[in-house]
Amino acid sequence: MTSYKTQVVIIGGGPSGLLLSQLLHRKGIDSIVLEKRSREHVLGRIRAGVLEQGLVALMREAGCGARMDREGETHEGFYIAHQGRLDRINLAGATGGATVMVYGQTEVTRDLYAARDEMGGVVLHGVEDVELHGLRDTRPYVTWQQDGGTHRADCDFIVGADGFHGVSRKSIPADVLTEYEKVYPFGWLGVLSQTPPVAEELIYARHPRGFALCSQRSKCLSRYYIQVPLSDRAEDWSDDAFWAELKRRLPQDVAAGLQTGPSIEKSIAPLRSFVAEPMRYGNLFLAGDAAHIVPPTGAKGLNLAASDIYYLYHGFQDHYLNGDSAGLDSYSQKALARVWKAERFSWWMTNLLHRAPDGNDTDLRLQQADLDYLFSSAAAQASLAENYVGLPY
Structure with a gap:
């Protein structure tokens, strides 16, 4: 058995898992990332391309914003077509200057991979049969199969950023988890x-x-x-x-x-609209699609994952650097408050613009x-x- 010792195990090598790993590394907090698919498969996913200001700021803080700032398109508004005409929503004018960045999720992921490679970050691909152990213990651990062998990582915390079908949410007991869904x-x-x-x-x-x-x-x-x-x-x-x-x-x-x-x-x-509560169980934290899905109408999927990463990043930073666990203790409550607001907005936009x-x-x-x-x-x-x-x- 190959063994690892780290502070945070991140399950899921998509943009949210990579972003958290990169942010933590820059603060001296150790992590490893486990991803089921190959890097080529992850980079082949075609996903969202509208980034909120919060995600843009996180990419810059992670040291991954140079190409985004160079090649991304800053948009100050968007149009709604109805009754044969276009009406414009002036984002900047209505918010005192706030904008969005048009930059594909594939490019975000590519930039994060490049940064992880440059810093020697541990991102393991081809990981199968992942199991989470001791979630309510002081030292949980994760086991998995890779290249024909069994591997184990002992850690302080586990972050499940492995998507809607991943193992992380399924590792929370059914009598603890409440799921809300609209298809x-x-x-x-x-x-x-x-x-x-x-x-x-x-x-x-x-x-x-x-x-x-x-x-x-x-x-x-x-x-x-x-x-x-x-x-x-x-x-x-x-x-x-x-x-x-x-x-x-x-x-x-x-x-x-x-x-x-x-x-x-x-x-x-x-x-679909989907939310799982709570987003923490013991030393397991859910993030992104593992905990919530929004219809894409409001451009919130990747951005909502980024807000989870923001709360986790600051929570881990306070825990390890300042000895303060308040941010981690309040993670689920803070994240869900923002999740439900984004769910409402995406539901409203979807109902406004689609033909039932x-x-x-x-x-x-x-x-x-x-x-x-x-x-x-x-x-x-x-x-x-x-x-x-x-x-x-």
């Missing part, structure tokens, strides 16, 4: 294309045929989505069919300026009344903007 009756068909974005800022479209989103990763890489039934499969949609349907859901002048091309990646993502399969004309009129109110009220726009750029930690 939406539609999905997002997403296409990545090597084409310039149709607009300088994102466009969220509400249309009787269903929701659409015009997003971007860079000046020459675009990400587009349309709402589809859960019964659809990505292979059911040809590129031509996707572009034709997207254009139907956009204002005519926007559709006319849309540049199409072959899809680099095409997939369908289901939408069982909806009727009354629902459409109510949605339109909500939008009409939004664009007639500076206070309503400020509320949307405040949540979109990210509530303070």
Whole structure:
């Protein structure tokens, strides 16, 4: 058996696990990261690309912000398309200057891997059959299989950042854990294309045929989505069919300026709202998708994981450097307070902009009344903007 001794074991080598490991390393706190998949697989995931100011600041504090600042796009607003027109949400104007950064999650992960390599961080891939032991003991430990052998890591704390299907949340006794879930009756068909974005800022479209989103990763890489039934499969949609349907859901002048091309990646993502409480059990802390899922409408998934990492980073820092465990003791309460606010915002944005399969004309009129109110009220726009750029930690 190969044995490790460390202070924090982080299960999950996605951006949240890597970010926590990098931040802790820079404060002299030792950790190892365990990841089931290969690095190539992790970097092949196509995910979110809108970063809140809090995540941007964490990347800079982690020493990983140089390429993000150089290549990322700062956005001061976004558009909502409805009734054949575009209305703009002025994020900066409504919040006193707050903005978001458009920079793909894949690039965030790539930058974090590079930083971990440069600092000699321990990130183990191909880890299987992970088991958590002694979660309520002073020295918990983790065992796993890798390269045909058994491995063990003794530690002070375990952070489960291993996603919705990971082992960490499942290691909490059922009589301790409460799970809340809402599954939406539609999905997002997403296409990545090597084409310039149709607009300088994102466009969220509400249309009787269903929701659409015009997003971007860079000046020459675009990400587009349309709402589809859960019964659809990505292979059911040809590129031509996707572009034709997207254009139907956009204002005519926007559709006319849309540049199409072959899809680099095409997939369908289901939408759900999910929260697990508590986010701490003994010396196990849950973070990111292991504890909560939001529909992508509000651009909160990666950003909500980052707020978990913020609380954990400062909690571990106070514990190890100042002998103060208050931050760790209050982690679940602090994190969940922000989680539920983000869940509410994402649920509201989803209901505002999507066509429910069982909806009727009354629902459409109510949605339109909500939008009409939004664009007639500076206070309503400020509320949307405040949540979109990210509530303070």
